[in-house]
Amino acid sequence: MIRVLLLLWTMQVSAYIPEYDMIASRAAIQHGRGSYKIVQDVTIRKETESFTVRETWYVTGESAMRLVLEGRGPLKGLVSGHFLFLNSTKRFHDGSALRSQKLGDEWLEPLFHFRSSKYFRSRLVALDVAPKESLRDRPPLPIDSDPSTKYTPPSFIRLSRTGGAIAWAIGKNPAEGESPTVWLEQDLFVLRKLKFPGQLILRADNYNKYNERFWYPGERTYEFGGYKVQVNTVKVEPYGGSVKDKIFQVKSLTAKEEVKLPDVEGLKDFYLRYR
Numbered sequence: 001m002i003r004v005l006l007l008l009w010t011m012q013v014s015a016y017i018p019e020y021d022m023i024a025s026r027a028a029i030q031h032g033r034g035s036y037k038i039v040q041d042v043t044i045r046k047e048t049e050s051f052t053v054r055e056t057w058y059v060t061g062e063s064a065m066r067l068v069l070e071g072r073g074p075l076k077g078l079v080s081g082h083f084l085f086l087n088s089t090k091r092f093h094d095g096s097a098l099r100s101q102k103l104g105d106e107w108l109e110p111l112f113h114f115r116s117s118k119y120f121r122s123r124l125v126a127l128d129v130a131p132k133e134s135l136r137d138r139p140p141l142p143i144d145s146d147p148s149t150k151y152t153p154p155s156f157i158r159l160s161r162t163g164g165a166i167a168w169a170i171g172k173n174p175a176e177g178e179s180p181t182v183w184l185e186q187d188l189f190v191l192r193k194l195k196f197p198g199q200l201i202l203r204a205d206n207y208n209k210y211n212e213r214f215w216y217p218g219e220r221t222y223e224f225g226g227y228k229v230q231v232n233t234v235k236v237e238p239y240g241g242s243v244k245d246k247i248f249q250v251k252s253l254t255a256k257e258e259v260k261l262p263d264v265e266g267l268k269d270f271y272l273r274y275r
Helices: 002-015 020-029 117-126 267-274
Strands: 035-046 049-061 064-072 080-086 089-093 098-102 157-162 165-170 181-185 191-196 200-210 214-224 227-239
Touching: 020 117, 035 267, 049 227, 157 181, 165 191, 200 227, 214 267, 227 267
Parallel strands: none
Antiparallel strands: 035 049, 035 227, 049 064, 064 080, 080 089, 089 098, 157 165, 165 181, 181 191, 191 200, 200 214, 214 227
């Protein structure tokens, strides 16, 4: 009997869906403070071959990042260059001139680094994951309201499972798989899965805790257009700089930082779309 009661209590606790703003705020806290240097390997396998690019990221939050590329193995000397991501713009040097591109719906890296719940909520609206009304806080119940009045969870959040963990699935369509959806793990408030039907499935697993409550995935997979790209974290460490540092200045991008990407099927598609 006691076991049954404990099971029912656990199910009730797990089924509770808190305020959306609280979920977004807790998720933002999990991305730490200050600047970080992140080293990771991006690999695509084709038949008996694998191609890997070593990425080094310098990150101060969702609006300032620099990415340095280095080819490994068969790609050594063939892949190199720097990308600078500032707010909604990507900049890089193509060898002849400095290029600037507007970042669109496939720029997803900030979802692992945002420190503002407002940014997260706005981004999910822009990605057509959450409805516009999600930007508004639920008004508090009047002091003289009926005590029996119950909190009603948002219609765009449901309990789900992904990667063996209980998660909050955020999406406008309650039917899983029919609309863009983001899964945040219930315990850690971290991104575990993102799905754009027919376009992309992104999974993030094996989270580790780093300096100042920064949680970052040890593994990520991107499945798109018949390709599967694996991202493995090598090292995460604090970086003593700030957004005012030279590496986050546009003038630091010169011909020496020219971006070079060979025409390796799948890998080049990944960098054109998600970087």
